[in-house]
Amino acid sequence: MTKIILAITINIIIFNLIAFSQQKGGESKSFNPDSVIIFESPRPLMDVLKTESSINYALGGDILISDSGFGIGLFYHRFLSNSTVLFTSLYISGARNSDEFDDYNYENNTWQVRNKVNRLFRFPMMFGVQQFVFQKALDESLKPFVTFGLGPTFILENPYTYNKIPNGEIIGWFEAFDYSQWHTRLGGFIGIGAYFGNMAKSLFGVNIKYYYVPFGEEGLESVAGLPIKNFGGLFISLTIGSTY
Numbered sequence: 001m002t003k004i005i006l007a008i009t010i011n012i013i014i015f016n017l018i019a020f021s022q023q024k025g026g027e028s029k030s031f032n033p034d035s036v037i038i039f040e041s042p043r044p045l046m047d048v049l050k051t052e053s054s055i056n057y058a059l060g061g062d063i064l065i066s067d068s069g070f071g072i073g074l075f076y077h078r079f080l081s082n083s084t085v086l087f088t089s090l091y092i093s094g095a096r097n098s099d100e101f102d103d104y105n106y107e108n109n110t111w112q113v114r115n116k117v118n119r120l121f122r123f124p125m126m127f128g129v130q131q132f133v134f135q136k137a138l139d140e141s142l143k144p145f146v147t148f149g150l151g152p153t154f155i156l157e158n159p160y161t162y163n164k165i166p167n168g169e170i171i172g173w174f175e176a177f178d179y180s181q182w183h184t185r186l187g188g189f190i191g192i193g194a195y196f197g198n199m200a201k202s203l204f205g206v207n208i209k210y211y212y213v214p215f216g217e218e219g220l221e222s223v224a225g226l227p228i229k230n231f232g233g234l235f236i237s238l239t240i241g242s243t244y
Contacts, residue, residue, distance in 0.1 A: 054200070055079050055199060055200060055243045055244070056078070056079055056244065057076070057077060057078060057079065057243070057244055058075075058076070058077035058079070058085075058203050058241050058242065058243045058244075059075070059076055059077070059241055059242055059244075060074075060075060060203055060239060060240050060241015060242060061073060061074050061075070061239075061240060061241065062074070062075065062089070062091070062207070062237040062238065062239050062240075063237065063238045063240075064091060064093055064235055064236070064237045065235070065236045065237070066093055066233055066234060066235045066236070067233050067234060068093060068094045068095050068096045068233065069093070069094050069096075070093075071091055071092050071093030071094070071235075072091070072092055073089055073090060073091040073092065073237065074089065074090050075087055075088070075089040075090075075239070075241065076088050076089075077130070077203075077241075082132070082135070083131060083132045083135060084129065084130070084131055084132075085129070085130040085131075085132075085145075086127075086128075086129060086130075087126075087127070087128060087129075087130055087147075087149070088125070088126065088127050088151075089124075089125070089126050089149070090123065090124070090125045090126075091122075091123065091124050091235070092121065092122075092123055093121070093122055093235075094119075094120065094121055094122075095120040095121060095122045095155070095222065095228060095231055096120065096222045096223070096228070097222065097223075097226055097228050098222075098223055098226055100113045100116060100222070100223065101113065105167060107167070108167075108168075108169060108170070110170065112160075112161075112167070112170055113160070113223070114166075114167060114223075115166040115167060115223050115224045115225065116160045116161070116166075116222060116223050116224075117159070117160055117161060117164040117165070117166055117221055117222070117223070117224050118157055118158060118159060118160055118164065118220065118221055118222050119156075119158040119159070119160050119173075119176070119222070120155065120156065120157060120158070120220060120222045120228065121155070121156040121158070122153055122154070122155050122156075122213070122231045123153065123154040123155070123156070124151065124152075124153040124154075124187060124189075124211060124213065124232075125151045125152055125153070125154070126149035126150065126151040126188070126189060127149055127150060127151050128147060128148050128149020128150065128151075128189075129147065129148060129149070130145050130146075130147040131145055131146050131147070132144070132145045133145060133146060141196060141197055141198070142194060142195075142196060143194060143195045143196075143199065143205075144192070144193070144194040145192070145193055145194065145195070146190075146191070146192055147190070147191045147192070147193065147207070147209070148188070148189065148190045148191070149188060149189055150186070150187070150188040151186075151187070151188070152184050152185070152186055152187075153184070153185050153186075153187045153211075153213045153231055153232075154182060154183070154184055155182070155183040155184070155185065155215070155220070155231055156180060156181075156182060157180060157181045157182075157183065157220055158173075158176050158177065158179075158180045159171050159176045159179050159180070160176075164221075166224040183215070183220070185213050185214065185215055185216070185231065186213075187211060187212055187213030187214070187231070187232055188211070188212060189209045189210060189211040189212065189232070189235075190209070190210060191207055191208055191209030191210065192207075192208055193205055193206055193207035193208060193209075193239075194206060195239075199243055200243065201243070202240075202241065202242055202243065203239060203240065203241035203242070203243060204239065204240055204241075205238075205239045206236070206237070206238060206239065207235075207236070207237045207239060208234070208235070208236055209234070209235045209237070210232065210233070210234050210235075211231075211232030211233055211234075211235060212230065212232040213230060213231040213232040214229065214230055214231075215228065215229050215230065215231055216229070
C-alpha cells in the first residue's frame with residue numbers, strides 16, 4: 001500500500017515539475033500561441049480593391065451606327081494617366097452614299113437593289129489619343145472626353161453583279177470574293193464621348209466620331225453613277241469593355 005502511495009506521489013511531483021518548466025518567468029499570460037503552428041498566407045486573405053488610378057489597360061468592343069447602317073468594332077486602351085489614354089481601334093462597316101432597297105427584277109426573276117454594282121466595306125484601323133475633360137467639375141460617374149486619331153482604312157470592293165453590270169445577274173457572296181479588290185487609304189477622325197459608372201470595374205460609354213477617309217481619283221461605286229469619294233462619315237458607337 002505504501003508503495004502505491006509513493007508511486008502516486010512521485011508521479012504528481014514529476015507532472016508538476018514538467019508543467020512548471022513550460023512556464024516562462026514572470027506573470028503568465030492568458031493566451032500564448034505557439035509560433036511553431038502559426039502560418040502566414042502566401043496571398044492576401046482579402047482582395048485589394050482596384051481603383052481608377054490603378055487602371056493600366058482596357059479591352060473591349062463597339063456596336064456602331066452610321067449613315068451606312070450597323071457595324072462592329074474592337075479597341076485596346078493604354079492608360080498613361082488618369083486623364084490621358086493611348087488607343088488603337090478597328091471598325092467594320094458597310095459603305096454606301098444612298099438608300100439601297102431591294103426591288104423585284106422581272107428580267108432576272110429575283111429581288112435586287114436597282115443599279116447596284118458593288119458591295120463595299122470599310123475597315124478603319126486608327127491609332128490615337130483620348131483626353132478626359134472636366135474631371136473636377138462633374139460627378140465621378142460621368143467622364144467626358146475628346147479624342148482624335150489617324151491610320152489606314154482598308155476598303156473591300158466586292159462585286160454585286162457579274163462584270164458589274166447595273167441590274168445584271170447577281171453574283172453570289174462567296175463567289176464574288178474571287179473578283180474582289182482591296183484598297184488602302186489614309187484617314188483620320190475627331191470625336192467626343194463619355195464613360196458612365198465606375199471605370200475600375202468596366203467600361204461603358206458612348207462615342208460620336210466623324211471620320212474623313214478620302215478615296216481620291218474617281219471614287220468607288222456602290223450604285224452606278226454615284227461614286228463614293230469619302231469613306232468616312234459620322235459614327236455613333238456604344239462601347240463595352242473591361243479594365244485591368
